[in-house]
Amino acid sequence: DIVMTQSPDSLAVSLGERATINCKSSQSVFYSSDNENYLAWYQQKPGQPPKLLIYWASTRESGVPDRFSGSGSGTDFTLTISSLQAEDVAIYYCQQYYITPYTFGQGTKLEIK
Amino acid sequence: EVQLVQSGAEVKKPGESLKISCKASGYSFTSSWIAWVRQKPGKGLEWMGIIYPHDSDTRYSPSFQGQVTISADESISTAYLQWSSLKASDTAMYYCARHVGRYSGSSHELDYWGQGTLVTVSS
Numbered sequence: 001d002i003v004m005t006q007s008p009d010s011l012a013v014s015l016g017e018r019a020t021i022n023c024k025s026s027q028s029v030f031y032s033s034d035n036e037n038y039l040a041w042y043q044q045k046p047g048q049p050p051k052l053l054i055y056w057a058s059t060r061e062s063g064v065p066d067r068f069s070g071s072g073s074g075t076d077f078t079l080t081i082s083s084l085q086a087e088d089v090a091i092y093y094c095q096q097y098y099i100t101p102y103t104f105g106q107g108t109k110l111e112i113k
Numbered sequence: 114e115v116q117l118v119q120s121g122a123e124v125k126k127p128g129e130s131l132k133i134s135c136k137a138s139g140y141s142f143t144s145s146w147i148a149w150v151r152q153k154p155g156k157g158l159e160w161m162g163i164i165y166p167h168d169s170d171t172r173y174s175p176s177f178q179g180q181v182t183i184s185a186d187e188s189i190s191t192a193y194l195q196w197s198s199l200k201a202s203d204t205a206m207y208y209c210a211r212h213v214g215r216y217s218g219s220s221h222e223l224d225y226w227g228q229g230t231l232v233t234v235s236s
Binding site for chain 2 (some may be wrong): 040055091093106
């Protein structure tokens with residue numbers, strides 16, 4: 001199985017400041033035949049199912065605010081929230097869909113400082 | 114509008130069987146893989162397995178192989194997750210979700226999720 005490791009486990013950021021969450025895969029999730037990284041990011045708020053934010057490592061899902069961005073390639077990825085808003089308090093997960101089982105990271109809890 | 118509507122919360126005893134459901138609407142049910150994801154209380158997301166309703170091709174995570182059965186009924190656009198003998202450690206929220214398929218048979222990110230089914234197993 002591909003192991004997905006997120007860092008940090010938790011993060012406290014002031015409103016309006018930048019939040020950065022990292023995700024590392026135990027093997028590359030870059031698929032050369034279509035030149036894409038098979039990596040997604042999800043946001044989960046308390047009592048709700050996860051919500052897709054980013055796919056192909058850097059493509060924002062429709063309706064997701066542009067303060068959310070994804071970057072990285074191969075084994076190292078980053079989710080950045082450029083200016084933290086109160087509604088961004090949540091747990092964030094990365095997931096690889098390169099090969100089954102499509103494993104998730106352990107999650108990063110984002111709070112307001 | 115794509116929707117995945119899951120069956121209601123369940124309270125069961127150890128050793129009992131259970132089958133929970135996920136009814137899809139708003140898209141062609143047979144054209145996308147459906148996943149099941151477990152979330153234990155206060156814990157992270159665990160990908161359990163997927164089914165392709167078009168041909169019932171099923172893939173399991175090794176962690177869940179032999180512990181659960183994933184199935185689908187194309188005629189009523191519903192996917193299922195079932196246990197033959199529940200354990201206390203099966204207590205969790207279970208989500209179904211749709212994998213985006215950009216070409217026939219492919220499975221990519223999870224774009225729509227059900228509301229979750231809480232399964233509690235306690236004597």
